[in-house]
Amino acid sequence: MTENKYKFAIQTSNNGILNIPLTEGNALFVLGANGVGKSTLMHKLFEQNFDHTKRILAHRQTWFTDNTMNLTARDKKSNEQDMKNRDRQVTSRWKDDYSSSRSSITIFDLINSENIRARNITKEVDNDNLAQAKKLSNIQAPLESINELLALSNIPIVISLMKDEQLFASKNGSEPYSIAELSDGERNALLICSDVLTTEPNQLIILDEPERHLHRSIISPLLSSLFQKRKDCVFVISTHDVFLPIDHSEASVLLLRSCQWNGKNIKDWDADLISEADEIPSSIKREILGSKRNILFVEGDYESLDRQVYSLIYPNISVMPQGSCTQVEKAVEGIKGTEKLHWINSYGLIDADDRTEEQIQNLLNKGIAALTCYSVEALYYNLEIVKRIAKRLAEVLGQDETELFEKATSGIISVLIPHKTRLCSRLCEKQVRNSVMTGLPKHKDIQEKGNFELKINLKDIQEKEEAHFDKLVADKNLDGLISRYPVRETPVLTKIATGLGMTRDKYESAVRKLIIDDKETKEYFKTLLKPLTTLIEK
Structure with a gap:
């Protein structure tokens, strides 16, 4: 038009x-x-x-x-x-x-x-x-x-x-x-x-x-x-x-x-x-100035999966995508530091991005939880959730839920292995960026007027991550693979959905419907998001 x-x-x-x-x-x-x-x-x-x-x-x-x-x-x-x-x-x-x-x-x-x-x-x-x-x-x-x-x-x-x-x-x-x-x-x-x-x-x-x-x-x-x-x-x-x-x-x-x-x-x-x-x-x-509002700032945009699933898991909170993790941090800190907006409780949820435990704890102290998986797709395609969708489908279609689940998950490793190098390097990219940012000189270092050097052995970092990938494959740790790597950049999510006889959109909609219908599923997601759940419910 x-x-x-x-x-x-x-x-x-x-x-x-x-x-x-x-x-x-x-x-x-x-x-x-x-x-x-x-x-x-x-x-x-x-x-x-x-x-x-x-x-x-x-x-x-x-x-x-x-x-x-x-x-x-x-x-x-x-x-x-x-x-x-x-x-x-x-x-x-x-x-x-x-x-x-x-x-x-x-x-x-x-x-x-x-x-x-x-x-x-x-x-x-x-x-x-x-x-x-x-x-x-x-x-x-x-x-x-x-x-x-x-x-x-x-x-x-x-x-x-x-x-x-x-x-x-x-x-x-x-x-x-x-x-x-x-x-x-x-x-x-x-x-x-x-x-x-x-x-x-x-x-x-x-x-x-x-x-x-x-x-x-x-x-x-x-x-x-x-x-x-x-x-x-x-x-x-x-x-x-x-x-x-x-x-x-x-x-x-x-x-x-x-x-x-x-x-x-x-x-x-x-x-x-x-x-x-x-x-x-x-x-x-x-x-x-209405009653106190609860706002959860997340990464992504209004078209992303994040807003929809978090709105269902935490129905009493307004979910507002902010783009990057930096923007999430600024949004939360800005509200918490502004007395004029005292009627708002703000929280943040960002990717862990290989942050240290100390960094994650510092974020929690500011009201920002770190997602333990690479991206929100790991929540949608968590194997326990796939199993629950398979069970629901089996009841409707009169099929065997175990067979449906096996069909959806049996090829995950074979689909991911050809993408090993890229998946590991994408994860390492976050690690390297984090190392660079934390290793930058502080103002006291600059005052001393010395030399600043930063050396990163990319070969060791990549090989270490590939060894971790191989270990997950050897252990057949499917949830570990799905949660650790950017699997949305591979055909694996489509493979899971089509194994259940669904498109990805249909599957993801079914997951949201499952959260709506089943209180236990909503609580299960809250356990997957335990740091955030603890922040909100304390």
Whole structure:
């Protein structure tokens, strides 16, 4: 898609006409207090992009009349067109004549998308095109996506489509009950998820005040996950909550301070476009002091596996990727050293990178735990987790779990051996860098004006690591190999997933689902992350 498909131009009192870039895969937060013209601005944005926009209103109805389709396809299409035309009128900013129809259409779209997927798979099976049927089945079902999103957002409910096309919910393994009986927050989260996931491709999604009826610990991870699910769309989110753009530092922020009226229309806004949420003025941040928040800073970015799995293991913590380990350390130290942010508890998780025990302990004293494995993939593909996934699959498919597990793991060593030299050198690279940094002269050394030399025997380091690799192979220590080396740079992870009859994405999604469903698995992951767990729970 071209960037200029989406238009957002506003008249400002301080910056002239402000043309705001909107590109698919990115999000823009419109932040401002009550009375600064946010709803009028959102209506203007809707008008500018009428043909390719889905608007989720702030004053949306969050209750259902029932839990099934109560519209015909013809009624749904007619109501949809009437609603969109009605939304063009200025009164739609505060009045909604189709509030009940909106929630009914959302449920219709959700059930319909589930049925379309099932019909497409059945059609390929009937045509004996099993490869295509399997390919379609590997695409996550809408309800499966919603349940994963809800779990990632700390909402412990599971939505199911049951007899007579009725949607039911279950909380913590309870008996199913109608979605009409969900709480306000749960219904709101379900509606937002359904609206976004069933939106046509390449659309502008305008989401007004998503925080309504939802706690901050829910809406922030919910938005993060929705952004990842719909990278083909543009998101513009209007909010009063300063923490939402702060939690999504990769997004842009349109900061509204005030507006000037000319009769019934807004003449212009006092507005600034901020490329990073970190630039939001501290005076505005200080206006919102909620209860103490727990934030875990991790390496990687918002698209990485880290954020998703840690959000599930520690559901009461906001997980914020920071890129490198240095940035994680700076983020934690910055918050702990800033009294103005005293309502935040911050923790960090970084790779061990062959640090000494003394260095690791010093980090722990600062609130930063070191991951004992090379990368987060070692958690996903830990053999105990692979075994649990094999068991779950075996129960569904009626196969032998031991055979499934053996098929997934039997070729790990043979796949890794050809990559031995590179895997060892990649690990040694971290060791060498650590040696260089710790061996640099201190200011006292410099004052003595002597010579500085640093010699590293790379041959010995590499050969020592290769000997360790050989020992792990000889001992058939598969977990040791997976956790110590950057195995994501080899075919081994794909080998494990395909051995279970899954793609890597499907397998990793299954691991997250296992954490959601099984408390013992969540606790097992906490033991794998014991230093961090101890920090958080002390």
